[in-house]
Amino acid sequence: MNINEKVGQLSQFGRSIYGGVESYYEDHYKEGKIGSYLGVTGANKTNMVQKNLMSETPHNIPAIFAYDVIHGYKTTFPTPLTQSFSWDTNVVRECASVSAKEAYAAGVKWTFAPMVDIARDPRWGRIMEGYGEDPYLCSEMAKAAVEGYQGDFIGQKDKVIACAKHFVTYGACIGGRDYNSADMSLQTLHDVYIPPFKAAFDAGAATCMAAFNDFNGVPCTCNKYLLKDVLRKQLGFDGVVISDAGAVVELIPHNVCDNVKDAVDLAFNAGIDIIMAFDPFNDNIPELVEEGRINIEDVDKAVERVLVIKELLGLFDDPFVEEEGEQCFFSPEHRAVARDSARRSVVLLKNEEKVLPIEKGAKIALIGPLAENKADVLGSWAGLCEPEKTITVMEGIAGAYGWEKVFYAKGCDIDSSDKSGFDEALHIAKQADVVILAVGESRDMSGEACCRSDLRLPGVQEELISKIAETGKPICAIVFAGRPIVMESWKDSVKSILFAGQTGTETGNAVADIISGEYNPSGRLTCTFPYSVGQIPIYYSALNTGRPALGKIRFEAKYMDAPIEPAYCFGYGLSYTEFEYSNLKLSKKEINKDEFLDISVNVKNIGEFDGEEVVQLYVRDLIGTSARPMKELKGFKKVFVKKGETVKVEFRLHALSLAFHNFDMEYVIEPGEFKIMIGKSSQDIVLEDNFYVKEGII
Known part of the structure; x- marks a missing residue:
C-alpha cells in the first residue's frame, strides 16, 4: 500500500448525523482514500456502496459502515440513562444485543456506543446517553453493553463492534455546558472517570472515541497523557481510537494550533487512528510524513489496527449483508x-x-x-x-x-x-x-x-x-x-x-x-x-468536609435558602410492596490485601404484591491518608421476592475494590477500619457492620 492508500484507511466519510446531502465520495475510490462510512445505512444501500467501492479501490479493501446505534436502530429502547434505572445489567445487555441485530441487518458493523462518561451535572444534555453518576454501576453497565453489542467475539453474526466514548471527562464539562472544559484532580480522573472505560475494554470493546473537551487545558483529541500514557499504556487498550466528529479541526478554536495541518499533526501524534470525518488526514498526513513530523511506522501501526478490525469482522471474506435480514425490524x-x-x-x-x-x-x-x-x-x-x-x-x-x-x-x-x-x-x-x-x-x-x-x-x-x-x-x-x-x-x-x-x-x-x-x-x-x-453538582459519594451540615452551628457546609439533601437521592425508588432487611452477616471481620469478604443479608417481602428489590451495598473507609467519600457503591443485586417470602442476598467484596489513588497518585489499599452499609438507597441505610483490612498495599 502506498501512503495515500494507508491514510485512506484512517479516514471516515459519510453523511453527518446532523443532516446534509448524503454522498459516497466516489471520486476518492481509485486512490483508496476511504476506510469507513458514517451514517450510510440500509442493506441495499451499503451493499451497493461496498460493491462500487471495492470495484475501484486498490487492493479491494472493504469499508466499515458505522452509525450511532445508541438505544436502538429501528426498534427504540429506553435511553441508556433510563436503562440504568433498571439496575439490571441484563436489561442493558439485551437492549444492546437487539440493537446490534437490527443494525447488522442494515449493513452497519460499528456503533459509537456505549457512552460511559460519568455525569454528575443534569444540566448537561448528554446525561441521557450514559449510565449515571457512579463509577461502579456505570462500569457494570458498560461491560453489559459491550457484551450485548459485540457478542462472544468480534465478527459474530448479528453483532457490531462497540466504541467506548468519550475518552475522557466529557461528562464533567464545567457548568453542564456541552464541549466545555473539564478541570479536575488526577485522583478524580482515575478513581471516578476512568473505571467505566476500563470495564468496557476488559469486556473487549474494539474501539474508543476521544472526547471533544479539553482536560486540564489540553484537548482530549491531542492529549498524549490521556491517549498514550493512560489509554494505551496503563489500560492496555490496543484497539482503534477515533476522533469525535470534527474534533481534529476544532483544535484550532481550542487555540492549540492555527491551521488544519498542525491540528492533524497534534491529533495523530497524540494517538488518534481514524478521523471523523472527511479529508484532513488524507490532505495532510502524507506531507507530514515527508517532512518527518509523523513517523511512517506510526501510520503503519494505525492502519494495521484498522485492517485487523476489518479482518475480525469478516469483511475480507464477505463484505455484504443479506437484505432479507431487515425483516427483523419491529x-x-x-x-x-x-x-x-x-x-x-x-x-x-x-x-x-x-x-x-x-x-x-x-x-x-x-x-x-x-x-x-x-x-x-x-x-x-x-x-x-x-x-x-x-x-x-x-x-x-x-x-x-x-x-x-x-x-x-x-x-x-x-x-x-x-x-x-x-x-x-x-x-x-x-x-x-x-x-x-x-x-x-x-x-x-x-x-x-x-x-x-x-x-x-x-x-x-x-x-x-x-x-x-x-x-x-x-x-x-x-x-x-x-x-x-x-x-x-x-x-x-x-x-x-x-x-x-x-x-x-x-x-x-x-x-x-x-x-x-x-x-x-x-x-x-x-x-x-x-x-x-x-x-448542582450534587451526588451521593461526596466528601464529608471539616464542617458537615449537622444543624448544630451556623458555620457549616450548607445553603441558607435550600436544603443540602437532594429531592431524590441516588438509588431511590419505591415499589407497590414493602421489604424488610435482616440478619446481616460478614464471613470474617478482618481481611488482607489479597482476600475477599462474603456478605449476606435476608430480604423479606412484607407487603401485598410480589416484587423486585434492589439491594445496595455501600462501603466507607473510615480513616484514610486522604479524605474518603461518605459512602461508595460496591455491589448491588436486583432480586424478585414473592409476598410473604424471604430471600438471602449474597455479595463478595474483594479487598482490591477498596483501592484508590492517594495524594501522590499511588494506587493503594490502606489498612484500617471500613463500614459496610446495606441500603434501599444511598440515604436509606438499614443495616451496618464494620470490618478491618489488616494489610494494605502501596
Whole structure:
C-alpha cells in the first residue's frame, strides 16, 4: 500500500448525523482514500456502496459502515440513562444485543456506543446517553453493553463492534455546558472517570472515541497523557481510537494550533487512528510524513489496527449483508424486549394513599402533552426510529382499561405559553376518578448540545399541574425526560409520581403495565435529582468536609435558602410492596490485601404484591491518608421476592475494590477500619457492620 492508500484507511466519510446531502465520495475510490462510512445505512444501500467501492479501490479493501446505534436502530429502547434505572445489567445487555441485530441487518458493523462518561451535572444534555453518576454501576453497565453489542467475539453474526466514548471527562464539562472544559484532580480522573472505560475494554470493546473537551487545558483529541500514557499504556487498550466528529479541526478554536495541518499533526501524534470525518488526514498526513513530523511506522501501526478490525469482522471474506435480514425490524420479539426493558426502568418516586396501581373499572382522565405523543417519548439519539410505530401512553392505557374509560385532553404543549387547553383538561378531570398527567421534555431538549440552565418542566406544564390539582382529584404525574427534573414547585400537589425517563417504542404498554399493577415498578435512580439547580453538582459519594451540615452551628457546609439533601437521592425508588432487611452477616471481620469478604443479608417481602428489590451495598473507609467519600457503591443485586417470602442476598467484596489513588497518585489499599452499609438507597441505610483490612498495599 502506498501512503495515500494507508491514510485512506484512517479516514471516515459519510453523511453527518446532523443532516446534509448524503454522498459516497466516489471520486476518492481509485486512490483508496476511504476506510469507513458514517451514517450510510440500509442493506441495499451499503451493499451497493461496498460493491462500487471495492470495484475501484486498490487492493479491494472493504469499508466499515458505522452509525450511532445508541438505544436502538429501528426498534427504540429506553435511553441508556433510563436503562440504568433498571439496575439490571441484563436489561442493558439485551437492549444492546437487539440493537446490534437490527443494525447488522442494515449493513452497519460499528456503533459509537456505549457512552460511559460519568455525569454528575443534569444540566448537561448528554446525561441521557450514559449510565449515571457512579463509577461502579456505570462500569457494570458498560461491560453489559459491550457484551450485548459485540457478542462472544468480534465478527459474530448479528453483532457490531462497540466504541467506548468519550475518552475522557466529557461528562464533567464545567457548568453542564456541552464541549466545555473539564478541570479536575488526577485522583478524580482515575478513581471516578476512568473505571467505566476500563470495564468496557476488559469486556473487549474494539474501539474508543476521544472526547471533544479539553482536560486540564489540553484537548482530549491531542492529549498524549490521556491517549498514550493512560489509554494505551496503563489500560492496555490496543484497539482503534477515533476522533469525535470534527474534533481534529476544532483544535484550532481550542487555540492549540492555527491551521488544519498542525491540528492533524497534534491529533495523530497524540494517538488518534481514524478521523471523523472527511479529508484532513488524507490532505495532510502524507506531507507530514515527508517532512518527518509523523513517523511512517506510526501510520503503519494505525492502519494495521484498522485492517485487523476489518479482518475480525469478516469483511475480507464477505463484505455484504443479506437484505432479507431487515425483516427483523419491529419484530414481536424485539418489541417484547422494548416493553420489558421500559417497564423495568420506570422509577416510582411517590405513591401517597396508594393511588397506584389503578383498579380496573376506574374512570381515568389522561392529560398532558406527552400523553398522545409518539416522538418525544423515544428520546434523543433514537437511531432510525419510526415514531409512527410508537405505542403512546393513551394507546397503552386505553388498551388496558378500555377506551370508554379513558378521557383525554392535551392541556398544553411541551414548551409553549398557550393555556387555551386548560379548560378542556379541567373539564375531563372533574369527570374522572383519577387523573394521569403525562408531562416532561421534548426529545430535543436533551442529547448533544441540548444543555439547560433551568431544569423545571418547560412551558406552562407546571401551571397545568397546579390547575388540575385544584379539582381535588388524585393525580399521578408521569414525567418523561432525558435528565433529572426539578419538581419542587408541584410535587406536593400530586399523590403519585412516576419518572419514566424516555422509554422508547413500547412506552404506552410499559406504562400501562405499571399503572394497572401488571408489573410492580422496580426502577431506582442512578443520578441524584436536585432540589434546585443551585445544588448542582450534587451526588451521593461526596466528601464529608471539616464542617458537615449537622444543624448544630451556623458555620457549616450548607445553603441558607435550600436544603443540602437532594429531592431524590441516588438509588431511590419505591415499589407497590414493602421489604424488610435482616440478619446481616460478614464471613470474617478482618481481611488482607489479597482476600475477599462474603456478605449476606435476608430480604423479606412484607407487603401485598410480589416484587423486585434492589439491594445496595455501600462501603466507607473510615480513616484514610486522604479524605474518603461518605459512602461508595460496591455491589448491588436486583432480586424478585414473592409476598410473604424471604430471600438471602449474597455479595463478595474483594479487598482490591477498596483501592484508590492517594495524594501522590499511588494506587493503594490502606489498612484500617471500613463500614459496610446495606441500603434501599444511598440515604436509606438499614443495616451496618464494620470490618478491618489488616494489610494494605502501596
